[in-house]
Amino acid sequence: MLKKTNSWLTLFGLLLFACKDTPQRRLPFLGNYDVVYQTKNGKTITDTIYQQIPNFSFFNEDSVIVSNKTFANKVWITEFFFASCPSICPIMNTQLKNVEKALKRYDSQIQYLSFTIDPTNDTPSKLKLHKKSLGIKQNNWAFLTGNEAFTHKLGIEHFLIFAGKENEALGGYAHSGAFTLVDKKGYVRGVYEVVQPDLSVNKKEFQRLINDVKTLFNHE
Numbered sequence: 039m040l041k042k043t044n045s046w047l048t049l050f051g052l053l054l055f056a057c058k059d060t061p062q063r064r065l066p067f068l069g070n071y072d073v074v075y076q077t078k079n080g081k082t083i084t085d086t087i088y089q090q091i092p093n094f095s096f097f098n099e100d101s102v103i104v105s106n107k108t109f110a111n112k113v114w115i116t117e118f119f120f121a122s123c124p125s126i127c128p129i130m131n132t133q134l135k136n137v138e139k140a141l142k143r144y145d146s147q148i149q150y151l152s153f154t155i156d157p158t159n160d161t162p163s164k165l166k167l168h169k170k171s172l173g174i175k176q177n178n179w180a181f182l183t184g185n186e187a188f189t190h191k192l193g194i195e196h197f198l199i200f201a202g203k204e205n206e207a208l209g210g211y212a213h214s215g216a217f218t219l220v221d222k223k224g225y226v227r228g229v230y231e232v233v234q235p236d237l238s239v240n241k242k243e244f245q246r247l248i249n250d251v252k253t254l255f256n257h258e
Contacts, residue, residue, distance in 0.1 A: 064258060065219075065227040065250055069198055090224035091196050096153070096182035096189075099166040104180065106224070112149040112178075113254055114220040115247075118193045118201040118213050120156035121168040125208045126215050129233050131172055133244065134217065137232075138176065140248050144255060150179040155190060155201045155211050157183040198229050217247060221254055 067088040074085045091114075095105045117134055119127040134150060141148060154160035160168075165181035193201035197218040204212035215233030220226055230247040234240055 063253060065221075065253055068226045068229065069196065088225055089196070091220055091226070092192075094184075094188070094192060096184035097162045099162055099169050099181040101162040104182070109149040109151070109180075111222050112147055113144075113222055113251065114149050114151055114218075115251070116151040116153065116197055116218045116220065118153045118155050118189075118197070118199055120154050120209065120211055120213075121160050121164055122156065123209045123211070126213075126233055126235075126237060129237055129239065130215055130217075133232050133239060135172065135174065137217070137244070137247060138179070141251055144251065145176065145178055147255065148178060148251070150176070152179070152181045153189055153193065153201075154181070154183045155186070155193070155213055156209075157186050157189065196226070198226060219247065219250060219254075221258070227254065 067086075069089055071086050071088045074087055076083045076085065091106060093106055095103060098104050115134070115137060117130050119130055121127070131152075134152070138145070138148075138150060152165075154165065160183050162183060165183060169179070169181050190201050190203075193199050193213070197220075199214035199216045199218060201211070201213040203210060214231070215235070216229050216231045218226060219228040219230070228247065228250045230243045230250075232240055232243045232247065
């Protein structure tokens with residue numbers, strides 16, 4: 039009997055060891071990158087350097103100037119929207135609220151950022167009213183307004199979502215229904231098309247975002 043027990047303990051130990059040695063899934067780095075070549079010990083080594091989110095400065099809903107440094111050392115989940123949007127934006131706002139609920143346990147480590155792509159109309163005071171109308175009371179959710187051209191460029195080139203003026207679009211602007219995940223070092227790690235062009239919600243993309251955030255906190 040003792041010999042049999044030892045065998046089970048040995049098997050359990052091997053399984054535990056195997057689990058510890060199993061490599062954890064890592065999220066990809068997305069966006070623009072530079073390729074750097076170095077020579078070490080006579081061998082050429084190629085290194086890929088991904089770009090981080092650049093410095094930015096915006097007014098928040100309290101008319102306070104904030105920057106990327108304000109939100110340093112936190113994981114960001116971002117959206118690009120405008121308050122008067124009659125179609126996709128209300129759905130995006132609601133889905134981002136659902137994301138926050140699903141990730142409530144990580145609130146102290148996550149910063150939600152909602153960039154308006156219509157800063158002429160979306161003044162800080164208007165964004166404050168919009169935030170209140172959504173019932174958002176969390177301190178880790180900022181609504182940001184600033185230079186329009188810079189905001190559109192920031193969204194397209196760095197957060198990897200489309201945002202721009204389009205006269206034929208409802209409200210005069212067209213933009214992606216995606217959320218962007220940025221790690222604590224400022225690297226884009228995922229883009230999630232949660233709200234589709236037909237205004238439907240992609241539940242698989244929603245869950246992928248939730249899972250990827252947990253991966254960032256648990257395995258990286």
